[in-house]
Amino acid sequence: MLDAETLKREYVNEAEAAGAMLEPDGIGIHAAKLAFGYINMARKLGAKIHPSSPVMGWKTVDGVHHLTTPGGTVKARAVAVATAGYSPPGLHPKLKQKIMPILSNSIATRPLTDDEREECNFKTHLVMTDTRTLRHYYRQMPDGRVQIGSRSAVTGSDAENPKHLAQLIQGLYRKFPALTGIELDYSWWGWVDVSHDMMPRIFQPDTAKTICYAMGCGGNGVMYSAQAGRRMAQMLAGDGAGLDLPIFTSPLPGHPLAPFRRMGQRMLYHWYYLRDELV
Numbered sequence: 001m002l003d004a005e006t007l008k009r010e011y012v013n014e015a016e017a018a019g020a021m022l023e024p025d026g027i028g029i030h031a032a033k034l035a036f037g038y039i040n041m042a043r044k045l046g047a048k049i050h051p052s053s054p055v056m057g058w059k060t061v062d063g064v065h066h067l068t069t070p071g072g073t074v075k076a077r078a079v080a081v082a083t084a085g086y087s088p089p090g091l092h093p094k095l096k097q098k099i100m101p102i103l104s105n106s107i108a109t110r111p112l113t114d115d116e117r118e119e120c121n122f123k124t125h126l127v128m129t130d131t132r133t134l135r136h137y138y139r140q141m142p143d144g145r146v147q148i149g150s151r152s153a154v155t156g157s158d159a160e161n162p163k164h165l166a167q168l169i170q171g172l173y174r175k176f177p178a179l180t181g182i183e184l185d186y187s188w189w190g191w192v193d194v195s196h197d198m199m200p201r202i203f204q205p206d207t208a209k210t211i212c213y214a215m216g217c218g219g220n221g222v223m224y225s226a227q228a229g230r231r232m233a234q235m236l237a238g239d240g241a242g243l244d245l246p247i248f249t250s251p252l253p254g255h256p257l258a259p260f261r262r263m264g265q266r267m268l269y270h271w272y273y274l275r276d277e278l279v
């Protein structure tokens with residue numbers, strides 16, 4: 001545990017922090033490079049990868065799965081589903097309303113000047129997160145920018161609403177007052193897959209055990225998904241015995257109020273915001 005003085009002197013002068021818990025093994029990685037690394041390795045091992053081929057329909061006939069894509073139909077004995085927060089509703093009945101896609105947004109400043117870096121006393125590139133319920137996640141990037149993200153809009157149609165960007169920018173200024181007014185070079189957002197009990201699952205929902213899904217990692221999926229892929233492969237190869245943690249032995253739970261969950265999420269976000277900022 002680091003007290004505020006040690007944190008600010010030896011790691012970063014984060015104005016809101018009252019101290020920190022240091023996990024020295026935690027690292028930040030370039031997620032897109034990791035994804036391209038996986039693609040290269042999979043191709044070398046003989047896997048065929050078809051990007052831009054969304055599965056738009058799924059029928060199972062005599063135990064064979066027929067997956068319709070814009071370019072044709074794929075017939076498969078087994079299907080592993082890893083569509084996370086981007087899963088289309090209605091992809092498969094076993095996945096109906098099991099995942100709650102939640103938006104995460106991020107911004108990156110221009111590279112800091114030496115003076116700005118000194119004022120923020122940025123001595124680390126470690127990834128950081130605060131303890132709000134609607135938490136911020138932030139770090140100094142290898143090229144000297146500061147990146148910060150948080151939860152944002154409730155619905156995709158509201159994602160571009162400038163108020164969400166403004167809220168994130170205010171979060172940046174409060175943590176690093178020396179960066180007030182700094183130009184932003186990048187801003188982006190995307191969906192993460194949250195399950196109704198906040199627990200991920202790697203599960204075979206059909207009695208024939210020809211389907212497997214790995215979902216519900218709640219936006220912490222870069223590391224989780226690598227393991228999940230391996231476990232899904234084991235399960236579909238019939239090698240899943242011994243995987244007896246709860247995440248392997250139960251399906252993603254549904255929710256009786258699923259059709260109204262956006263309304264509930266909106267109310268919860270207000271409550272979390274009040275609790276985070278005012279209490």
Ligand SMILES: Cc1cc2nc3c(=O)[nH]c(=O)nc-3n(C[C@H](O)[C@H](O)[C@H](O)COP(=O)(O)OP(=O)(O)OC[C@H]3O[C@@H](n4cnc5c(N)ncnc54)[C@H](O)[C@@H]3O)c2cc1C
Nearest residue numbers: 054055082083084086087104190191219220221222223225
């Ligand atoms: C802004 C933001 C910041 C994040 N920050 C972090 C972080 O700091 N740390 C962390 O661990 N995680 C973070 N995450 C979450 C992380 O990106 C995800 O948890 C992780 O990418 C999940 O990996 P995945 O392979 O399971 O799914 P994804 O990477 O979401 O991939 C799902 C794939 O399925 C494809 N797909 C969807 N529907 C279909 C279909 N019908 N047919 C065919 N393909 C389909 C999609 O095109 C996509 O390529 C962040 C996410 C966002 C959006």
